[in-house]
Amino acid sequence: MKYQSQSVAKAYFYCAMALFGIQVLGGLLAGWIYVSPNTLSEIVPFNVIRMIHTNALIVWLLLGFFGAAYFLVPEESERELFSVKLAYLQLIILMVGTLGAVGSYLVGIHGGREFLEQPLWVKFGILVAAVIFLFNISMTVLAGRKTAITNVLLMGLWLLCLLWVFAFINPENLSLDKMYWWMVVHLWVEATWELVMAAILGYLMLKLTGVDREVVEKWLYVIVATALFSGILGTGHHFYWIGTPGYWQWIGSIFSTFEVIPFFLMMSFAFVMVWKGRKNHPNKAALLWSLGSSTVAFFGAGVWGFLHTLHGVNFYSHGTQITAAHGHLAFYGAYVALNLAVFTYAMPMLRGRDPYNQVLNMASFWLMTGGMTFMTFVLTFAGTIQTHMQRVLGENYMEVQDSLSLFYLMRFGAGAAVVIGALLFIYSLVVARKREVIQPGPAQAVAGE
Amino acid sequence: MAEILTKTRARNIFYGGSIFFVVVFIALTAQSHRHIVKTSTAGMPLTEQVALGKHVWEKNSCINCHTLHGEGAYFAPEIGNVMTRWGVADDPETAYEILDGWMQAQPSGIEGRRQMPHFEITEEEMRALSEFLRWADQTDTQGWPPNDAG
Ligand code: HEM
Ligand SMILES: [Fe+2]
Numbered sequence: 001m002k003y004q005s006q007s008v009a010k011a012y013f014y015c016a017m018a019l020f021g022i023q024v025l026g027g028l029l030a031g032w033i034y035v036s037p038n039t040l041s042e043i044v045p046f047n048v049i050r051m052i053h054t055n056a057l058i059v060w061l062l063l064g065f066f067g068a069a070y071f072l073v074p075e076e077s078e079r080e081l082f083s084v085k086l087a088y089l090q091l092i093i094l095m096v097g098t099l100g101a102v103g104s105y106l107v108g109i110h111g112g113r114e115f116l117e118q119p120l121w122v123k124f125g126i127l128v129a130a131v132i133f134l135f136n137i138s139m140t141v142l143a144g145r146k147t148a149i150t151n152v153l154l155m156g157l158w159l160l161c162l163l164w165v166f167a168f169i170n171p172e173n174l175s176l177d178k179m180y181w182w183m184v185v186h187l188w189v190e191a192t193w194e195l196v197m198a199a200i201l202g203y204l205m206l207k208l209t210g211v212d213r214e215v216v217e218k219w220l221y222v223i224v225a226t227a228l229f230s231g232i233l234g235t236g237h238h239f240y241w242i243g244t245p246g247y248w249q250w251i252g253s254i255f256s257t258f259e260v261i262p263f264f265l266m267m268s269f270a271f272v273m274v275w276k277g278r279k280n281h282p283n284k285a286a287l288l289w290s291l292g293s294s295t296v297a298f299f300g301a302g303v304w305g306f307l308h309t310l311h312g313v314n315f316y317s318h319g320t321q322i323t324a325a326h327g328h329l330a331f332y333g334a335y336v337a338l339n340l341a342v343f344t345y346a347m348p349m350l351r352g353r354d355p356y357n358q359v360l361n362m363a364s365f366w367l368m369t370g371g372m373t374f375m376t377f378v379l380t381f382a383g384t385i386q387t388h389m390q391r392v393l394g395e396n397y398m399e400v401q402d403s404l405s406l407f408y409l410m411r412f413g414a415g416a417a418v419v420i421g422a423l424l425f426i427y428s429l430v431v432a433r434k435r436e437v438i439q440p441g442p443a444q445a446v447a448g449e
Numbered sequence: 450m451a452e453i454l455t456k457t458r459a460r461n462i463f464y465g466g467s468i469f470f471v472v473v474f475i476a477l478t479a480q481s482h483r484h485i486v487k488t489s490t491a492g493m494p495l496t497e498q499v500a501l502g503k504h505v506w507e508k509n510s511c512i513n514c515h516t517l518h519g520e521g522a523y524f525a526p527e528i529g530n531v532m533t534r535w536g537v538a539d540d541p542e543t544a545y546e547i548l549d550g551w552m553q554a555q556p557s558g559i560e561g562r563r564q565m566p567h568f569e570i571t572e573e574e575m576r577a578l579s580e581f582l583r584w585a586d587q588t589d590t591q592g593w594p595p596n597d598a599g
Contacts, residue, residue, distance in 0.1 A: 033563075034524070041556060041564035046524055047513030112507025114521055148456070172500040174585050175485040178520065179478070214456065221459035225466055232470040233477075241593035242518045243489040244481045249591070251477070315593060319519030319527065394596040397526040401563070 001349045003074035005081035010350040012067025013343050017426050019060035024422045026053035031415040034408040051105050051117050059098045064339035065196050071346050072203050077144025082136050090132040097125035116167050130161040148217035149199050156195030163187055175243030182238045191231040198223045204290045209277025223265045230258035237309045249311035256309045263302035270294040285361040289341030296333025316391040322383030329376040347429045357428035367421030375414035382407035489589035502581025505574045527599025532586040534597045545579040
């Protein structure tokens with residue numbers, strides 16, 4: 001770690017990991033309710049648990065992005081952060097807001113737009129935190145060296161914060177409400193967050209593989225160009241059946257098909273950089289997470305997104321377990337795994353020690369990734385059956401669900417593997433040990449080195 | 450990548466193209482906004498009662514179990530066409546009675562069946578909720594869902 005102020009990232013990462021724990025435990029509980037529906041039904045109903053699951057996810061991913069920005073911007077800009085105090089203040093506001101939201105969900109106080117259920121005061125808190133962040137990070141970047149990485153990162157973060165304005169816009173007309181709701185939801189995960197992801201991935205590749213900055217930066221601009229060119233009009237894939245005009249069926253189908261390209265490019269980028277790179281970085285776990293993230297993002301967002309994005313398919317699959325399958329793998333690959341890559345890379349430096357517990361960390365990668373993959377498969381099978389029985393044959397929803405119970409049982413098993421993986425991951429980063437828990441195998445000599 | 454695509458050129462294409470797509474998107478959004486107000490949701494007036502009903506729907510976070518026009522959670526049935534499914538899309542009084550009867554019967558307590566919670570909803574709110582669901586049902590959703598099962 002070259003700059004003192006980078007250490008604020010540590011607090012961000014700890015808070016993010018705590019919320020990560022809450023998120024996956026909430027998810028596991030929700031998965032259990034699918035198996036055994038009477039569980040807690042009169043104390044904490046399913047909808048409350050799901051709000052905690054999704055909200056905790058979104059906030060911890062954002063905390064991870066903010067922390068990553070505070071970690072990498074000083075290095076890129078070659079100077080200390082504008083204000084460390086502001087960064088901590090921002091974190092406190094976000095944590096108070098999040099825990100406040102979770103508490104108020106538990107006592108039944110919440111809004112009712114999916115993912116945006118936070119009480120108004122929490123929404124304002126997030127807005128204030130976003131303004132503090134943008135000010136702090138922009139002042140740092142403006143005063144220092146400008147690179148393509150900080151450029152793209154900042155652009156993504158500015159735009160995603162600006163889009164938060166739509167969280168406050170809730171027209172009485174349901175169809176308008178839905179249309180503007182997607183300006184936060186879709187334009188986050190399929191436009192602005194992709195810029196953040198690409199920038200962070202670029203930074204990690206630069207550090208882990210030692211490839212020329214010039215090469216990384218050219219890739220970066222090409223990736224983000226394809227992301228926005230496809231992702232903006234790709235919003236149309238949510239405007240098929242909510243009261244919006246019919247032309248979106250064509251615009252949405254065509255442009256959202258192109259959304260596969262940036263994810264394919266990010267995956268190719270990561271592998272080409274590793275292949276070209278000469279550096280043999282000691283943090284193998286961070287490299288595994290980086291490659292894994294871009295690969296799973298390609299499958300979860302790219303392949304599973306394309307699976308149901310054409311309007312002729314979506315007419316039947318819209319709002320079934322197929323959507324759930326895609327949502328889970330896309331979020332995991334693109335944003336969860338990327339954040340875990342950053343934590344894995346940065347934590348040893350933030351704590352001033354060698355990369356440790358790498359074997360455990362890598363085991364957690366395979367456990368979580370295996371679990372998520374299995375979950376995606378079983379939900380896809382469940383969704384296919386559901387689509388056929390309910391949407392084609394016209395059978396009653398509840399009866400169709402009853403015939404899917406085996407899949408839900410397997411989904412719970414997959415979820416349990418993910419939770420164990422997540423706890424293992426947190427342990428491997430948080431608990432310092434003198435020696436590796438498991439000794440790594442002998443280092444392999446690389447030809448030509 | 451060939452030498453023709455320099456970093457500066459890639460960056461300029463990124464900026465220029467993005468601005469172009471943002472402008473197109475804003476124009477189409479404005480047009481869609483008009484379409485929604487003037488055409489697709491114009492089948493039934495958006496009264497204060499309907500607006501109150503939407504508020505009741507939100508206050509109880511129904512969306513985190515159900516889907517509405519296919520969006521939401523996938524734990525419970527589609528609600529966007531429930532009034533059609535019950536055959537009461539054009540009958541406000543019966544719609545209210547069936548909805549009220551349904552809501553009062555929850556939770557069913559049946560072992561092994563997904564449970565819907567009991568909600569504290571006044572009669573005025575329940576009537577509003579029912580009107581909101583009838584209003585949502587008459588939206589022109591391009592023929593979705595494929596059948597009454599939702
Ligand atoms: C990392 C990027 C992505 C993430 C995190 C993501 C996540 C999600 C989530 C959570 C939903 C459900 C939203 C709801 O609650 O209604 C969703 C829906 C959808 N996504 Fe993605 N997605 C990503 C990328 C993509 C891409 C690249 C495509 C297309 C190629 C795509 C196609 C779709 C479609 C068509 C739906 C609507 C499904 C339906 O009709 O029910 N997604 N996505
Ligand atoms: Fe989308």
